[in-house]
Structures are given as structure tokens and as C-alpha cells.
Ligand code: B12
Ligand SMILES: Nc1nc2c(ncn2[C@@H]2O[C@H](COP(=O)(O)OP(=O)(O)O)[C@@H](O)[C@H]2O)c(=O)[nH]1
């Protein structure tokens with residue numbers, strides 16, 4: 001760790017503990033820089049994380065590009081603020097695979113909250129993440145939970161069928177669709193449609209929203225139920241703040257149901273398990289990358305591939321190499 | 323680990339002028355140079371700019387000003403940045419700044435000024451140099 005990073009870590013942790021947003025902002029930069037820095041941070045702010053687990057509800061907003069996700073996050077935040085809740089927002093936009101740069105444009109739609117001390121907005125670039133979020137999103141969520149927000153809203157990049165990471169990161173998934181998407185619902189069935197706890201039909205001012213709404217209902221009627229919860233369909237005009245209150249009501253109902261049925265614990269346990277597996281596999285992969293040129297491993301590796309020795313012996317070997 | 327910190331830049335248009343072509347091309351140029359760029363949109367107050375810069379933890383704040391009121395605006399933006407504890411963020415200014423005003427802006431704490439006709443390569447290189455210095 002260089003000097004600058006150590007300083008930033010110390011200052012960041014001090015400010016974070018004093019509940020200063022500047023500290024949260026700094027620590028987010030550090031967990032984005034490397035998972036190892038995440039370890040140093042979480043080992044020191046773990047207490048506030050443990051305390052905060054239960055109170056905070058995390059909501060994901062996903063759907064195709066241009067559907068109105070940012071606009072809806074903006075509108076729902078206004079409703080939450082009206083009720084006095086503190087809100088954290090994570091807005092993810094794609095990193096260009098060519099330049100490594102990114103244009104983080106979601107927050108333009110959230111301008112009315114810029115000066116509100118009860119709202120903290122952070123834009124993240126995907127940085128190689130392919131599931132609609134960035135690799136650091138879960139660590140950023142941890143930091144925000146520990147900071148003490150009542151609600152955290154996560155906006156994914158514009159997604160198609162397969163970018164479903166949000167499902168394993170949040171408590172309630174809101175899928176935002178627009179009338180233009182009507183025809184493609186059938187093809188979407190496989191992915192996005194199955195992870196929604198709440199459907200939002202946005203841009204109700206456009207023709208076709210009633211049709212979209214009814215085809216969603218039909219689809220939901222035919223679909224196999226995933227649990228006691230029946231996904232709700234809400235119609236909105238996010239840019240006019242129409243329907244955002246109903247969206248929040250649906251989310252709150254879902255949150256209550258999650259609690260009452262014990263499903264919240266189940267989801268969070270699954271999420272933790274997934275996180276553990278991600279951490280473990282990332283660790284093994286990094287360890288292997290660091291060691292793979294060592295001659296003593298080459299023979300072992302080929303024996304594993306031929307299934308002549310078990311993976312456990314191989315893992316032992318890479319764990320014990322100095 | 324060979325993780326590197328990405329350069330994060332906020333491009334903002336303070337004040338009332340609606341000339342946003344320059345800001346938009348600059349956003350593109352920064353993105354193509356591998357930076358993560360946040361654009362605030364038009365008509366931002368200095369308080370808004372400073373708070374966004376704080377939350378996004380940017381290395382650079384780039385102000386695009388074509389109203390002629392750059393000296394007064396930059397003064398307030400610098401004050402607000404300091405109020406957020408961001409006194410050492412690198413501040414760049416572009417737009418319509420006559421040469422005689424450049425020393426005034428630098429005296430306020432602006433690091434570099436790039437007016438009409440500036441080359442992207444020069445701007446990007448200058449940013450990289452200043453960010454490297456800031457990170458030590
Ligand atoms: C196009 C234009 C318009 C368009 C704007 C369209 C738009 N959406 O942007 C329209 C027609 C709407 C317009 C209107 C007006 N305009 Co006009 N406009 C221009 C003009 C001809 C070109 C500006 C431009 O787009 N250049 C192209 C871009 C790419 O260049 P740029 O912005 O300078 O950006 C470059 C650099 O400055 C730098 N840069 C820019 N931003 C940043 C930021 C950072 C961080 C960095 C590092 C670099 C950087 O990099 C870019 C690439 O080199 C200029 C004259 C001129 N030559 O500048 C007048 C000019 C800016 N307009 C002027 C005026 C007065 C007006 C009006 C008030 C006219 C009126 N009476 O109605 C209105 C006001 C509009 C408003 N709401 O504010 C004056 C401003 C006077 C002043 N500064 O003292 C100018 C200078 C013309 C003049 N000579 O009088 N305008
Ligand atoms: N007509 C209409 N436009 C909307 C509505 N909600 C959002 N928009 C616009 O749709 C565009 C994309 O919105 P945005 O929130 O950025 O979409 P995102 O890409 O899903 O985040 C913007 O121009 C919004 O102003 C709506 O209800 N009706």
C-alpha cells in the first residue's frame with residue numbers, strides 16, 4: 001500500500017465513523033480499487049455493518065436502456081424523502097471495453113436531490129463486470145449499509161436477458177419496462193421477467209402501455225410461482241412523478257412479506273453464500289495466476305486435468321507454496 | 323496487486339449559459355482517454371458542483387464556461403470545493419476565457435485553462451500530469 005492510499009484509508013475511516021459523507025465517498029473509491037483494501041476497511045468498520053444489517057432495505061432497478069430507471073429512482077427517492085428516510089443511491093453505467101473509460105450519466109436525472117443532505121448518490125462504472133453491476137458493487141453496498149441509510153437504491157446498466165447480478169445483490173428487484181418493449185416480452189421471459197418482484201410499466205403516456213400491462217398479467221398468470229409473493233405490476237410516468245408512490249407501496253409490501261415469511265433471511269443467506277463462493281474463487285484464481293509459472297505446479301496441473309489426482313491435492317499444493 | 327486507480331472527472335457547467343457543445347465533446351474525449359466521467363448537466367450552482375464532486379470522489383473538476391463570467395464563477399466554485407474539504411482537487415476551466423484572465427483564474431486556484439480550439443491530446447496529457455502529482 002503506498003503512502004497516499006494509507007493516508008486516504010486512515011482519513012476515510014475516521015470521517016466514516018464520524019458519519020461524514022466525505023469518508024463514505026473515499027472508502028468507496030478504495031473498495032473499488034481492490035478487494036484487499038476492502039478487507040482492511042471492513043475489518044475496522046465491521047461493528048456498524050453488523051448493527052445495520054436488518055434495518056436497511058435494498059432495492060434494485062433494472063431493465064432495458066432508456067426505460068426510465070434513473071428517472072424512476074429519482075421519483076421514488078422523492079417519495080422516500082417525503083417520509084423522512086435517508087437514501088443511498090448506486091448508479092451503474094458501462095465501462096467502454098475499448099478505452100476503459102466511462103460516461104456516468106444516471107445522476108443527471110437526479111439533480112433535485114444534489115443538495116439534500118439525506119441523499120447520497122454514487123456513480124460506478126462496470127469495470128469489467130458483465131452481469132449489469134460492477135465487481136465492487138456489493139462492497140459499496142456494504143459500506144452504504146454500514147453508513148446507516150434506511151433505503152439503498154441500486155440502478156443497473158441497461159440490461160437484456162442475461163445480466164442478472166442484481167438478483168443476488170438486493171432485497172427487492174424492480175424491473176422497469178416501456179410500451180415499446182411489449183413485443184419482446186416473450187423473448188425476455190427467460191431472464192429479466194423471472195427475477196422481478198415488482199414490474200413497472202413506465203412511460204404510460206406512450207401508446208401501448210395498457211397492452212403491455214395486460215400481457216404482463218397474462219404472463220404472470222401462466223408462470224410457475226416462485227414463492228408466496230405474486231409480482232405486482234405498476235404503471236408510471238416517472239418524469240412527471242406519477243405512480244412513484246404506488247411503486248414504493250409495492251416495494252414496502254414486498255419487504256413486509258419477505259420479513260413475515262422468513263424469505264428475507266433465506267434470500268440474505270443465499271446472497272452471503274454466493275458472496276463467499278465469489279470471494280473464495282477469486283482468491284484461488286489470483287493465487288493460481290501468481291504461481292502458474294512455477295515448474296513444480298505444471299506436473300500437478302496436468303494430473304488434475306487428466307483426473308489422475310483430486311483437486312484437493314492441487315489446492316493444497318498452491319496453498320502451501322511459499 | 324496490480325489494481326490501479328481510475329481517474330475520475332466531473333464535468334460541470336456552472337451559471338446560466340446554455341452552450342453545452344464544448345462540455346459534451348470534452349466528456350467524450352475524457353471517456354475515450356480511459357477516464358470515468360460524470361457530467362452534471364446545465365445550470366449548476368457552485369454548491370451543487372462541490373457536493374457532487376465530494377460524493378463522486380473525483381480527482382478533477384472541469385468547468386465549461388462560455389458566459390464571460392468565469393472569474394466570478396470560479397471564485398465561488400473554489401470556495402465551495404474548499405468548504406467540502408476538496409481544496410486539493412484539480413480544477414480545469416474551458417470555454418471563452420480571454421488570455422488576460424488566465425492569471426486571475428490561476429491565482430484563484432484553477433490549475434489549467436483550455437479555451438476554444440484546444441487539442442484533446444493536450445488537455446488529456448495535462449490532466450494526467452496533474453492527477454499524478456496530486457496522488458504523489
Ligand atoms: C454555438 C454557439 C451558440 C449556440 C449554442 C449551442 C449549444 N447547445 O451549445 C446557440 C445558438 C444556442 C448560442 C446562443 C447564445 N450565444 Co453563443 N455561441 C456559439 C459559438 C458560435 C460556438 C460555441 C461552440 O459550440 N463551440 C464549439 C465547442 C466545441 O467549443 P468550446 O465550447 O469553446 O469548447 C472547446 C474549448 O473551449 C474547450 N473546453 C470547453 N469546455 C471545457 C471544459 C473543460 C474542463 C476543458 C478542459 C476544456 C473545455 O474544449 C473544447 C474543444 O477545444 C460561440 C462563439 C465561439 N467561437 O466560441 C458563441 C458564443 C459563446 N455565444 C455567445 C452569446 C453571447 C450567445 C447568446 C447570449 C446570444 C444571444 N444574444 O442570444 C446566446 C445564449 C445562449 C444561452 N442559453 O446561454 C458569446 C458569448 C460571449 C462571452 N463569452 O462573453 C459567444 C462567444 C459569441 C460571441 N463572440 O459573442 N450560441
Ligand atoms: N415520455 C416519457 N418519458 C420518460 C418517462 N420517464 C422517463 N422518461 C424519459 O426517458 C429518457 C430515459 O430516461 P432514463 O431515466 O435516463 O432511462 P434509463 O436509461 O433507464 O436510466 C429520459 O429522456 C427521460 O426523461 C415517462 O414516464 N414518459
Ligand SMILES: [Mg+2]
Pocket residue numbers: 069070071105106155
Ligand atoms: Mg440510467
